[in-house]
Amino acid sequence: MPQKSVNKSDPSYQPKKTLSTIDAIAIIVGIVIGAGVFKTPSLVALNTSNDVLFLLAWLAGGGISLVGALSYAELCATYPHTGGDYHFLYRAYGRPVAFLFAWTRMVVIQTGSIALLAFIFGDYATQFYPIGPYSEGIYALAIVLILTFINILGLTFGATAQKLFTLLEVGGILLIIVVGLFFTPISETSLPPTKPAVSISGSLGMAMVFVLLTFGGWNEAAYISAELKKGARGMASALLWSILIITIVYLLVNYTYIRVLGHEQMASSDAVAADLMRYAWGENAAKFIGLLVAISALTSANATIITGARSNYALGQDFPFFKRLSQWNHQTSSPVKALIVQGLLATTLVLLGLMTRRGFETIVDYTAPVFWFFFLLVGAALFILRKKDPETPRPFKVPFYPILPAVFCVSSTFLLYSSLVYTGIGAVFGVFVLLVGFLVFIVLRR
Structure with missing residues (x-):
């Protein structure tokens, strides 16, 4: 039998406009500036031959993210919806592609990110107060x-917790910048690097992979586009200001x-921020970085939970089997059942990570x-949507169309190729889950 979607005009299935532009900026910045900024800089340094290329890579990451944000701003302004990417894919490609996205986001992408960030928090919280052999997993x-x-x-x-x-x-990141720029002498490389920085030949692309992964997450703003008080203009402003803030912070911290550690010592470091604080103020300052990383992971995890449940809510609106996910609690202004299901799935992945630390790495x-x-x-x-819906009002249009959206697509293709090459066998498991979702769609359709 053909499926019938839920009644979307029912107030119990509709979100309210409760978020300010500042709330949206806090959510976006909180997602993007996570634990990655304390881990990836050394990998970027390892794959660039000098300081100029290193900093240009981060500037290029901000530029590419800005291009993507402008494209997303048009989609969010034209089609504001709590489903975000899911809604855009539904309108452009139809139910099968939209369902596959919602399926993989619910089972793999979002819940995997939550579990990963939770483990990062657990790793650093354990350094301050261990609570037994399974301390990381318990945290x-x-x-x-x-x-x-x-x-x-x-x-x-x-949203209050997120701010x-x-x-x-x-x-905390600004404290690192201030300490490094004004209270620390330029390093004479007090610790010799344990491994040399590699040539840029064949490696600059990998450097950009790490840079863009560190910038990743700003697209999550699409999932709160229907809840912004200022609507389309508010979302465009939130995206642009967020990318600007993130780029400035990344350039300054890198x-x-x-300046403090030097290029080669950065490339050889496993914990570059801790090394900087240790060089500046000693071991206690290095421990402080552990607390900062824990806070960063907590921030990103909370923002990921906020946006992830909203794509599950959209899935429930369009597929009766998942109808319960689409119930919106207006007293709390949240999709409670979607949050519960997401929490259970993320908890399952954390338990799998407890069984084998290799499983944690496979999630990545x-x-x-x-x-x-x-x-x-x-x-x-x-x-596709510009051609399908030429008469639809577009409160915001991406400038220099079609050049900027084409650059966005090319950069995404590059990241897709690079992630397949880099991840190896882990990618096979992700594709397998995608295929399972396709089979689920066929069964539900019948």
């Missing part, structure tokens, strides 16, 4: 459950790393190719 489970509960209480609680976490996170591997595949499809959807 990870606790943070998934606590943050899910906070957001079940309501978007106001979740607090983002303030602590960005404040310049600080280079198999999420990347799937993510960039759908990212590319969303970029192409901008061209």
